[in-house]
Amino acid sequence: MSLNSTSPQFKDNAARALGDVQLQKALLNVKQGFIDKRQKATERLPEFEALRDSARDIKNHTLQNLDLYLEAYEAKVQASGGHVHYARNAAEARDIILQLCKDAGARTVTKGKSMIAEEIAINDHLESHGIVPIETDLGEYIIQLRHELPSHIIAPAVHLNATQVEEDFRRVHTHLDPKRDLSEPVHLLTEARTVLRERFLAADVGITGANFLVAETGTSVIVTNEGNGDLTQILPKTHIVLASIEKLVPTLEDVSQILRVLSRSATGQEMSVYTTFSTGPRHIGDSDGPENYHVVLLDNGRSAMLGTSFEEMLRCIRCGACMNHCPVYHAVGGHAYGWVYPGPMGAVLTPTLIGIDQAGHLPNASTFCGRCESVCPVKIPLPKLMRHWREKEFERHLTPATIRSGLGVWGFFARRPALYRLATRLAIGAMGLAGRKTGRFRWLPLAGGWTRNRDLAAPQGETFQARWRRERGRRAA
Amino acid sequence: MSARDDILGTIRRSLGVSGKETIRRQIVADRLERAPKGVIPARGQLSGNALLALFKVQAEAALATVTEVASAADVPQSIAHFLRDHNLPATLRMGDDPRLRAMPWSETTLAIDHGPSGGQDLNAVSHAYGAVAETGSAVMVSGSENPSTLNFLPDNHIVVIAAKDIARDYESVWTKIRFTFGKGGMPRTVNWITGPSRSGDIEQTMLLGAHGPRRLHVIVVKA
Numbered sequence: 001m002s003l004n005s006t007s008p009q010f011k012d013n014a015a016r017a018l019g020d021v022q023l024q025k026a027l028l029n030v031k032q033g034f035i036d037k038r039q040k041a042t043e044r045l046p047e048f049e050a051l052r053d054s055a056r057d058i059k060n061h062t063l064q065n066l067d068l069y070l071e072a073y074e075a076k077v078q079a080s081g082g083h084v085h086y087a088r089n090a091a092e093a094r095d096i097i098l099q100l101c102k103d104a105g106a107r108t109v110t111k112g113k114s115m116i117a118e119e120i121a122i123n124d125h126l127e128s129h130g131i132v133p134i135e136t137d138l139g140e141y142i143i144q145l146r147h148e149l150p151s152h153i154i155a156p157a158v159h160l161n162a163t164q165v166e167e168d169f170r171r172v173h174t175h176l177d178p179k180r181d182l183s184e185p186v187h188l189l190t191e192a193r194t195v196l197r198e199r200f201l202a203a204d205v206g207i208t209g210a211n212f213l214v215a216e217t218g219t220s221v222i223v224t225n226e227g228n229g230d231l232t233q234i235l236p237k238t239h240i241v242l243a244s245i246e247k248l249v250p251t252l253e254d255v256s257q258i259l260r261v262l263s264r265s266a267t268g269q270e271m272s273v274y275t276t277f278s279t280g281p282r283h284i285g286d287s288d289g290p291e292n293y294h295v296v297l298l299d300n301g302r303s304a305m306l307g308t309s310f311e312e313m314l315r316c317i318r319c320g321a322c323m324n325h326c327p328v329y330h331a332v333g334g335h336a337y338g339w340v341y342p343g344p345m346g347a348v349l350t351p352t353l354i355g356i357d358q359a360g361h362l363p364n365a366s367t368f369c370g371r372c373e374s375v376c377p378v379k380i381p382l383p384k385l386m387r388h389w390r391e392k393e394f395e396r397h398l399t400p401a402t403i404r405s406g407l408g409v410w411g412f413f414a415r416r417p418a419l420y421r422l423a424t425r426l427a428i429g430a431m432g433l434a435g436r437k438t439g440r441f442r443w444l445p446l447a448g449g450w451t452r453n454r455d456l457a458a459p460q461g462e463t464f465q466a467r468w469r470r471e472r473g474r475r476a477a
Numbered sequence: 478m479s480a481r482d483d484i485l486g487t488i489r490r491s492l493g494v495s496g497k498e499t500i501r502r503q504i505v506a507d508r509l510e511r512a513p514k515g516v517i518p519a520r521g522q523l524s525g526n527a528l529l530a531l532f533k534v535q536a537e538a539a540l541a542t543v544t545e546v547a548s549a550a551d552v553p554q555s556i557a558h559f560l561r562d563h564n565l566p567a568t569l570r571m572g573d574d575p576r577l578r579a580m581p582w583s584e585t586t587l588a589i590d591h592g593p594s595g596g597q598d599l600n601a602v603s604h605a606y607g608a609v610a611e612t613g614s615a616v617m618v619s620g621s622e623n624p625s626t627l628n629f630l631p632d633n634h635i636v637v638i639a640a641k642d643i644a645r646d647y648e649s650v651w652t653k654i655r656f657t658f659g660k661g662g663m664p665r666t667v668n669w670i671t672g673p674s675r676s677g678d679i680e681q682t683m684l685l686g687a688h689g690p691r692r693l694h695v696i697v698v699k700a
Contacts, residue, residue, distance in 0.1 A: 026680070029680055029681040030681070032681075033677075033681040034681075045518060045520070046518075046519070047516050047517075047518045047519070050516045051515075051516050051518075054515045054516045058515070061508075064492065065501055065504070065505050066488050066492070067485050067488045067489050067492070067494070067496050068496065068501060068502060068505040069505065070484075070485065070488075071485075071496075072505065072509060076661065080663070086479070086480040086481040086483075086484055087480060088480045088483055088484060092480060136688065137678070138676045138678040138679070138687060139676075139678035142678070142679075155677065155678060155681065156678070157678055157679070158678075158681065160679075161680060162679050162680055165679055185679040185680060185682055185684060186684050188679055189676060189679065189684050189686065189687060190686070192687075193686065193687065193688055196688065197596060197688070200596070200688075201595070201596050215509060216509050216512065216661055217661055217662070217663045218663075219663055225674070225675050225676060225677070225687065226674055226675070226676045226687035226688045226689065227629045227674040227687060227688045227689025227690075228687065228688045230625070230628070230629045230668070230689070231629050231630070231688055231689075234625045234626060234629070234666070235626070245484065245488075250505070250508045250509055250512075251508065251509060251512040251513075252512065252651040252654075253512045253513060253514050253515060253648055253651060254512075254515070256515075256646075256647040256648060256651070257515040257516065259647075260518070267677065269539075269671075270535065270538070270539065270612045270613075270671070271539075271612040271614055271669065271671040272671065273539070273670065273671050273672050273673070273674060273675060273689070274668065274669070274670060274671075274674075274689065275614075275668070275669040275671075276666060276667070276668050276669075277663065277666065277667040277668075278665065278666050279663040279664070279665060279666075280665060281665070282619075282665050283619075283620070283664070283665050285620070285621055286619060286620055286621060286624075286665055287572070287592055287593045287620075287621040287624045288593040288619075288624045288625055288626045289619055289625060289665050289666065297484075299480075299484045299487070303484055303487035303488045303491055304487055304491055305491070306488060306491035306492050307491040307492055307493065308491070
């Protein structure tokens with residue numbers, strides 16, 4: 001596990017994020033950019049809902065038979081001349097990759113975008129052993145220059161504005177003319193392209209992630225828009241694929257089903273620009289491509305999620321739709337979550353990877369509005385899983401005392417219906433009376449934290465239960 | 478115990494299985510053998526000119542440019558025009574694809590290089606293995622005929638597609654791949670390419686020409 005988790009400080013992180021003007025400006029891009037594009041893409045494809053079901057079923061079937069599909073996949077990789085390495089945890093994965101890089105005599109390593117690489121913090125490990133890792137996805141490159149974690153799983157630098165990127169490029173690319181024009185985003189893109197082109201051509205090893213692993217053929221699949229993943233894997237002598245075990249799918253047909261929902265859910269594209277299927281090292285007679293092909297399969301707690309209520313999380317295909325649609329993510333951004341995976345999927349996954357004692361705030365940072373589940377291409381019930389974490393947190397007595405006692409008070413009334421009705425009638429009646437004039441409260445005792453940023457609408461004076469009884473009586477009559 | 482055995486062991490314990498169940502093994506073997514197709518969108522289920530028209534619409538929506546020529550013999554002139562129209566030098570790199578080799582390049586003044594790209598080429602042409610009308614994607618396979626580096630390093634990538642190779646959906650391409658490379662066999666790399674390289678990583682504004690080609694130009698050969 002990455003050592004730099006600030007998930008235990010979620011509340012402080014969130015408070016800081018809310019006051020960060022630059023961040024708040026950048027976060028508008030998430031709200032405005034992703035939601036509308038996804039919506040339009042799904043409307044263009046009448047079969048989208050059926051494909052979501054299909055994708056969910058394929059993932060479920062694979063997980064139920066993951067042992068057998070892993071064996072089949074491994075056999076096919078070996079038959080195509082590649083090598084498969086298993087890592088129980090992050091430390092083992094780091095050691096395997098370091099050794100492969102040393103075996104290749106690597107000085108520099110280019111990297112395609114990989115969340116698993118962030119999960120095992122491979123860059124720091126390589127660097128501390130004298131090997132230079134170079135992120136090549138534009139967003140990852142920017143955050144590498146800033147020594148930051150990604151703030152989004154498909155848009156790592158979404159928390160930044162162009163002026164900040166310009167400052168970083170001027171700080172790092174000191175070999176270029178200091179008077180050059182970087183006023184437009186396209187200038188920044190062109191500069192990154194030029195700088196990284198040399199790095200691609202010089203690298204000894206390329207490390208990519210995998211969106212999918214195909215058991216039928218022993219193939220790893222990457223999906224990118226920039227083409228950086230492809231240059232990372234076809235130019236160096238050695239290609240290392242770093243993937244977690246749940247990336248398996250049975251066949252090329254199965255991966256095609258899921259690809260139809262992936263980019264539409266992620267960026268609203270019909271298909272990402274480059275979808276690449278790689279199988280083994282270069283063949284005899286090939287004039288380019290890597291000479292060595294290695295796959296590092298990471299478990300890191302995933303095998304133990306099978307057969308539990310969190311098994312459904314292993315369907316996740318990392319599209320980012322859940323965070324793109326999350327009001328909490330819109331408000332605080334990805335870094336507040338404190339580790340590699342932000343948003344609703346991170347709120348479910350992070351506690352399994354770094355512990356609920358570390359990441360307990362994350363499943364609590366949800367309004368349970370349900371938008372994440374409604375847009376998830378593989379229909380993961382994210383609110384339900386967050387609720388399961390809250391229950392586990394409560395069972396393990398990790399919930400703060402104020403919340404526990406609050407729940408205790410509520411539980412006392414909830415188990416005594418007559419008392420509950422009386423208490424709510426008195427409270428709602430009093431609040432209705434007090435708020436009668438303006439229809440809202442600008443301040444309430446014990447709720448100052450809530451009313452500091454918005455007003456609370458005043459109740460109309462009648463409880464829900466009372467109204468229910470009245471309405472039902474009317475309808476029956 | 479090896480990490481491999483440990484991980485497989487934990488998976489089996491979690492699933493409550495031994496891995497020796499005949500029924501599970503049969504189900505998995507069947508799926509790998511039969512490769513069921515799932516949901517195929519109706520959009521691509523066309524033929525003839527309608528299929529070609531869909532391919533064109535989809536590829537252009539992904540910001541590729543598409544032109545049609547009557548026969549393979551027209552490809553060199555078409556490329557020469559394309560390069561001239563964009564004020565690009567009359568240079569071109571290609572692999573040793575026999576379909577490209579057979580074209581009348583001497584009718585143009587193009588300076589042609591062969592083999593994979595070392596990153597210095599402005600223009601390259603590849604012959605596609607196939608294409609998918611559903612999303613306007615070109616399908617490339619690796620090999621010395623069409624080196625993968627040509628798909629990614631040049632600024633301007635020109636892809637020649639035979640109209641008869643435009644498939645309705647991805648699944649039809651896999652059927653063809655199995656026919657060419659044998660069941661369960663694959664070329665080193667299959668690339669689906671849908672439009673030119675781009676990035677939205679700066680302020681979520683889509684910009685063309687990230688690391689791959691700035692232009693993707695498709696020439697469909699009708700006969």
